[in-house]
Amino acid sequence: MDNPFNPGSGTAPPHFGGRNGDLHVFDRCVSKAKKGIMEGPMVLVAPRGQGKTVLLRRMVEKVMSDGGTVLELVPSEIPTPSALAVKLAHAVRSGEGLPIRRERRKKAKGGVPLLGGEMGDVTHMEMDMGSVAESLGKIGAGGMALLAVDEAHELPLDVGWCLLQGEQKARVQGTRLQTVFAGTPDLEPHFQKMRVTFWSRLHDRERRLQLLEGDDAVAAVACPLKDERGLDVDDALRQRIMSMTSGYPYFLQVLGASLWDAAPMDATAFAPDAVALAAKQFQVTKEFYYQKRVDELGDKGLLGAAFAVAAACETKGGALLRQQAQLACQAGKRLGVDDAQPLSPTSAQMVDGLTQQGFVWHGHPTNPRHLVPGIPSLMHYVRQYVAESLDDTADDALCRDEDFSRACRTSRSP
Numbered sequence: 001m002d003n004p005f006n007p008g009s010g011t012a013p014p015h016f017g018g019r020n021g022d023l024h025v026f027d028r029c030v031s032k033a034k035k036g037i038m039e040g041p042m043v044l045v046a047p048r049g050q051g052k053t054v055l056l057r058r059m060v061e062k063v064m065s066d067g068g069t070v071l072e073l074v075p076s077e078i079p080t081p082s083a084l085a086v087k088l089a090h091a092v093r094s095g096e097g098l099p100i101r102r103e104r105r106k107k108a109k110g111g112v113p114l115l116g117g118e119m120g121d122v123t124h125m126e127m128d129m130g131s132v133a134e135s136l137g138k139i140g141a142g143g144m145a146l147l148a149v150d151e152a153h154e155l156p157l158d159v160g161w162c163l164l165q166g167e168q169k170a171r172v173q174g175t176r177l178q179t180v181f182a183g184t185p186d187l188e189p190h191f192q193k194m195r196v197t198f199w200s201r202l203h204d205r206e207r208r209l210q211l212l213e214g215d216d217a218v219a220a221v222a223c224p225l226k227d228e229r230g231l232d233v234d235d236a237l238r239q240r241i242m243s244m245t246s247g248y249p250y251f252l253q254v255l256g257a258s259l260w261d262a263a264p265m266d267a268t269a270f271a272p273d274a275v276a277l278a279a280k281q282f283q284v285t286k287e288f289y290y291q292k293r294v295d296e297l298g299d300k301g302l303l304g305a306a307f308a309v310a311a312a313c314e315t316k317g318g319a320l321l322r323q324q325a326q327l328a329c330q331a332g333k334r335l336g337v338d339d340a341q342p343l344s345p346t347s348a349q350m351v352d353g354l355t356q357q358g359f360v361w362h363g364h365p366t367n368p369r370h371l372v373p374g375i376p377s378l379m380h381y382v383r384q385y386v387a388e389s390l391d392d393t394a395d396d397a398l399c400r401d402e403d404f405s406r407a408c409r410t411s412r413s414p
């Protein structure tokens, strides 16, 4: 029997856990759109591995099984506004999206500075936007349509502007269109550069995907083991599933795959040696994953900052205000564990960099001002890595640093 867990393959998990709140909001939008009341786009935001793609696919399947039209856009395949207009026009004509020719981005002659510094030819963009709006209008004219854009943080700014303006125009004219964008935590600043204002009006359609909680997380691992192999997962193993993965969806799949492989085919429960074997395998995969993340942080000159933010986060109970994170980054930079960077980053740039890497993000469930870890256990790994392999005095140096003390002292704890 093939192992149904496929971590990182982009395929749907064998058991989809949780996300009820997010799907509830989506269902509400769709049922309103069917009645001609369009609420506007939804956005799914989270660091890598948190389940954006899988949730988006779930939404796609819902609309398809309901007989609606689905149009999926891949930002890396749409280099220009005119490529977007062509793609949508094809979709209208053929009833499905055709692969588009890769267009070279033309240098706009005599254009005006637009969209966060990029040059754009306003007239052409307006024309492309009109065409996009017209196509989207037709796509959603016959019935409910879903426009799904994964990796939306990769949308070129002018393409994103055209899409958002066109989407809004089509929707205002009564097209039954629901758009869902999914992307990493830099999605909001990226969209802001497009000079569009829709983000402030999203309300609960802005979904910051959380780690999976308790029963939802355990079910993602335990249900396929039980349903497909008849393997029981007892309370002790349930607790281990939570403590080993923290409910991080990617790790849940990795652990599921390891448990599946570790149990003998005729087993109906997990013997201690099978659990130990799975835990060992899981640990190896996790170490590789962490090491890649550490390398990425190192490449960006952010290891010292990450180390100090992790330490401050621990002291402050798992969440930091941006100001505190900035102070910690300054202190971390001074540790000297990173190679010198050509441009010395400011503390704000370091916090943005850590957010882009998904090390921390504004994913606090109730307070958007608070930065929380992308993967809590990665913080621990970074602390150990820096202390063990780069500088075993880093902790002491940090404790003596005035900025770090201020970061941890700032009176109001998040």
Ligand SMILES: Nc1ncnc2c1ncn2[C@@H]1O[C@H](COP(=O)(O)OP(=O)(O)O)[C@@H](O)[C@H]1O
Pocket: 006, 007, 008, 009, 010, 011, 012, 013, 015, 016, 017, 018, 019, 046, 047, 048, 049, 050, 051, 052, 053, 054, 055, 220, 249, 250, 251, 252, 253
């Ligand atoms: N709700 C979920 N229940 C179970 N597994 C999930 C869930 N969401 C994601 N996963 C698994 O976690 C991994 C990462 O999911 P993915 O959607 O690719 O994340 P992202 O797009 O945020 O990087 C995949 O292996 C996926 O199958």
Ligand SMILES: [Mg+2]
Pocket: 052, 053, 054, 150
């Ligand atoms: Mg994804």
